[in-house]
Amino acid sequence: MNATFADFSAALAVSYQPVTRTSTRIEDYIRAHEFGRPTLVLDIDAVEAQYTALKAGLGRADIHYAVKANPAREIIERLVNLGSHFDAASRGEIELCLSLGARPETISFGNTVKRPADIAFAHASGITLYAADAEEELEKIAAHAPGAEVYIRLIVEASGADWPLTRKFGTSRDKALALMGLARELGLRPVGLSFHVGSQTRDPAMWESTLDQVAAIWIEARDAGFALDLLNIGGGFPAFYGEDIPHPTLYAAAVMDRVAARFPGVPRVMAEPGRGLVAEAGMIAAEVLLVSRKSDDDLCRWVYLDIGKFSGLAETMDEAIRYQFATDRDHEGTGPCILAGPSCDSADVLYEKRPVAMPLGLKAGDRIIIRNCGAYTSSYSSVGFNGFPPLDVVVM
Ligand SMILES: Cc1ncc(COP(=O)(O)O)c(C=O)c1O
Known part of the structure; x- marks a missing residue:
């Protein structure tokens, strides 16, 4: 059984209070060193702590780290060791993850705009899961990764995120089912839906209307005979930039409670935190x-x-x-x-x-x-x- 938000609140003996977080360890390191140019100092142990905290709240959902947030080799290596999966936006990110020990079945090719040669490369490397939001993209995937699993990315209304990701990616409700039908005709396996609530979504309650929009399409697809088994909830997990946000475990558990309420029994859930994992x-x-x-x-x-x-x-x-x-x-x-x-x-x-x-x-x-x-x-x-x-x- 999945732990719920209430379980975590009790287990951590904290109320649903925001925390303020800054690492004095990194600040101390910076103050003790000279840098001749702007330098990003990373604490890989902090990435591990954040991964563990998010994972505790996400429960059975797989974390696919959004490599675009920070492709430092040391981050990828540590996450491979922790059992993380990866969301890659390009051939370069796929090569990076593979070279550092990620297994191809843990990598999804999540960009909805891909070069055919890169799809062919991913397919030859053993990657089986791809995102799409348009007919041409499905045709490319069918031609270069025949039989692959695809999820359809949905356009969702702005949720109030600080860095919204509306408009450029996703398909609207009226086209989603047609795209799944086309995927099937092309010999692909339309296995699920994805969305992005918007980066730096500070409050889990802000997910509700987005999840409602996605659930409505999920039900339509199921009623139309598509046996969907994968829900990709994307990123959006916030980082502390001075405004209060919940503890990552509580935040993730609160999101998963809302997912469970709208998608009961969905076999596979994947989350793609970038910012919330490494910022x-x-x-x-x-x-x-x-x-x-x-x-x-x-x-x-x-x-x-x-x-x-x-x-x-x-x-x-x-x-x-x-x-x-x-x-x-x-x-x-x-x-x-x-x-x-x-x-x-x-x-x-x-x-x-x-x-x-x-x-x-x-x-x-x-x-x-x-x-x-x-x-x-x-x-x-x-x-x-x-x-x-x-x-x-x-x-x-
Ligand atoms: C497909 C996809 N997944 C995940 C992410 C990561 O989002 P965040 O950094 O808000 O967690 C992004 C960010 O652009 C994205 O495009």
Whole structure:
């Protein structure tokens, strides 16, 4: 029997209270070392702790780590040893996982937009599970991975996530069944449905309307004679960026309770956490390059860092993900600052609509620690925009 959210609350002897989490271990490491360029410091033990916490709440659901969040070899190796499965977006990610010991049957090819040659490569490597949301994609899979299992990705309405993933991926309700029918005609095995609730969904209650939408299609498909046995609930598990979120075990158990209520007896459930698994296991060591005011009566100072949108902090786009910062001057009074990256591109401004409180004495050369940014930073960092090197990664 699956443990429920209530079981976990009791077992952990905690009420459903948010926790605040930052790793002093990584901060101590950064303060004890010099870095000549922006560097992401990863604590692989923290990844393991988070995996174990999420797994405890997810119960029988398989974790397929979304490799795109952070493809560091040490993370993949540790997760292979822990028995994790993987969600790969490309041939490169598949090769990485295989080279580090992941078995092909634990890897799903979850991108709905794939190159035919990469499908053929995955098929030849023994990968049997693929995502699709369009006719052409099913035709490609049928041609290059004949007989494969496919799940249909659904478009779902925005749930209130901080980093929504609506629109680009998924098919709408009126096409889902037709795609499953086509998959069957093409000799594929349409085994289930997938969706993504939106990245950084801070409250498990925000899953409810999405799960309702998916359950309605699941029932329609079952009534139409499709024997679905796989529900892929995607990612969305949150990381701590300063706003309260539940403990990962409680969060995952609360999601699974809601899944169980709507999909009773579904044989296979898979979850694809990326951010929720690795964000809190990494911090970036960065440096202030310049503090200035544009005029003498400016209320806000401009703080230019040696890292920006093109060297790892792409998720500051629209100020969607708001990182937390630590400096050696955090005992000083603070004032509002506009934060910007170092490149000669005026789009490289991190936070302006909502300025960030920074110490009044902050100056060029000061170290800045950017907390809980182990997800979607090194993988977003450009190769060398403006000649700045990509974000370095070190493992403690
Ligand atoms: C198919 C798929 N699964 C999982 C994830 C991971 O999502 P998250 O980082 O919110 O856990 C993503 C993120 O883009 C995704 O596209």
